[in-house]
Amino acid sequence: MAKTVEGLYYSESHEWVKVEGNVAVIGITDFAQHAMGDLSYVDMPEVDDELVAGEEFGAVESVKAASDLFCPVSGTVVEINEALEDAPELLNEDAFANWIMKVEMSDPSELEALMDVAAYEAMCANE
Amino acid sequence: MIMEENLLKTCLYDKHVALGALMSPFGGFIMPIQYTNITDEHNAVRHRAGMFDVSHMGEIFVSGPDAEKYVNHVFSNNIEGMEDGKILYGMMLNHEGGTVDDLLVYKEFEPDHYLLVVNASNIAKDYDWLCAQTEGYDVKVVNASDSWGQIALQGPEAEKYAVGTLGLAPAAELGFYTYYEAEHKGERMIVSRTGYTGEDGFEIYASHEAINEMWDILLDAGVVPCGLGCRDTLRFEAGLPLYGHELADDITPLEAGLGMFAKVKDKSDFIGRDALVAQKEAGLTRKSVGIELQDKAIPRAGYPVEVDGVQVGVVTTGYRSISTDRSVCVALVDKAYTELGTKVEIRIRKKVFPGIVTKRRFYETNYKK
Known part of the structure; x- marks a missing residue:
């Protein structure tokens, strides 16, 4: 069973979003890396x-x-996780601890279209 | 879309499922892609020994008084006077010089008997093609693919396992591209020093029952089961073509850089010869080359090759090479850009990455001479 984390937003294409103020920290899920x-x-x-x-x-x-x-929210890239350039395997080791990019959101209401952890787990169970 | 229930299973299907292999359609069969992961299986073959279920390959037997003339008529390489127990690689071509399939021809230990080993995805097409060319030749063509299983035992320790574990003592004496035949519990078994990995190794053809038995013995002895995933990374590094990628109905062996297997000079007749002669005279318009990227981005089949923003070719196979840790590919490129060292670019999603034309072989092969 793939790991999930409470309190994050999830997309149908298996990206996760952690909200820090107006910035969305974005990565791929454990289900996706697996x-x-x-x-x-x-x-x-x-x-x-x-x-x-x-x-x-x-x-x-x-x-x-x-x-x-696929980008779960619209906005401007403010940072990328350069560690992944030389060590992509970090995503295999811990997909939630290793984010891919941070995006300054232009429309935070887009988050409402994403899933919570329960809805995401239900979707994965059907894949 | 091919529905899973229509896919064929090899005689080792249950073994793959029991080993927890990731199964996927390939050439009309449901085949193991990997058992653990592609990198570990790839390295097992490069450094120790691995085994592949290649029972999906096709076995077509040709015999009869005109067998030599007939096979030489449909085959691009020259089998005239071929000794018993020898094997030749080559192609069957269509009349336009395009490739119907690439295959091995085994000269059997009986006069006028040949075994043609063809790609799984092309068995039906090849058999139909072969039957359509028999007019005027006294030959019998038999597709026996369903009754043979096959294991490819590959890697520097392959001989140790073939001789020591399976007890195939004569295997030690085999030169590259030769075979011997034996009886295994009353049924035919063929053992050839051939493969598709760039390493030493053997391909063992036998009954379904015997193949299952040998698979278990090799597994118990520690030979690593390997899926089609690493079969592709291994053959790619060794510069070996895959039908449907480097070769196709509309790609000639000259374009694929495999002209040495099409004996236009030695042979006055074979199907496709006239087209190859004409292509040589007119000059090639495109050719298969290797390309190495400086970046870590991975070129994949279908990605465009560009020069100054204009497409000049297409990637046919590409990987982050496991053995060399470099991003490399084989691509079919306009002739003007095929010189070694030519600078080209490959479009990967939204960006273009600079690359340099190289040889098509990315790894030094270790065949037994």
Whole structure:
């Protein structure tokens, strides 16, 4: 059973969002890293990139395949987790402790469209 | 979309499920992709020994008074005067020079008898193609794919396990691309020094029952079960083509850089020869090359190769190479950009990454001479 964390927002495409003021800290879930297997590359956006909710912002790649990442909220990238450039396996080790990027939200009401932990666990149980 | 219930199972299917393999469709079969993870299985073959269920491969037997002439007519390599127990790699081509399939031809230990080992995804197509070319030749073509199982035992310790664990003593004497035949509990068994990994190793063909027995013995002895995931990373590093990627109905062996297996000079006749001669005279317009990226981004099949923002080719296979930890790919590229050292770019999602044209082999192979 994949791990989840209380108090986060979850997307259908298996990203998590932790809200810190007006900033959304975004990563992939334990379910997602488990489904992908050992990760060998994380394709991240650049600081100051403008992202739109629901659109692709990067990818995580295993040996076998690339899986696109989708931005759960709109806004501007303020920081990326540079540690992942050399150590993508950190996402396999702990997907919730290792975030991918931080986004200054332009419309925090978009969070309401995301799932809470109970709804996300229910969705994963059906996959 | 192929529905899972229509997929074929190999004779080792139950073993894969019991081992907890990740199963996925491949070439019409439901096959193991990995048992643990691709990297560990890849490294087991490079450094020790691994085994693959390759029972999905097709076995087509050709025999009859005209067998040699007939096989030489449909096959791009030259089998004339081939000695018993020898194996040749080559292609069957269509009349346009495109590749129907790439395959191995085994010269059996009986006059006028040949075994053709073909790709799983092409068994039906190949058999139909072969039957359609028999007019004027006194030959019998038999598709026996369903009655043979096959294990590929690969890696530097493969000989130790073949001889010591399975008791296949004659395997030690085999040279690369030769085979011997024996009886296993009253049924035929074929052991060849061949493979698809760039390492030394053997491919063992036998009855379903015998293959199940040997699988268990090798597993107990510590040979690592390996899925198709690492079979692809291994063959890719060794510069070996995969049908549907580097070769296809509309890709000629010359374009794929495999002209040495199409004997245009030695042979006056084989299907596709005229098209290859014409292509040589006119000059190739595209060719398969290796490309290495400086970045860690991973080029994958289907990604565009570009120069100055204009597409000049397409990636056919790409990986972060497990053995060399470099992002590399094979791509089919316009001839003007195929010189070693040429600078190109690969479009990966929204960005382009600079790369340099290299050889198609990314790993030094360790075949037994």
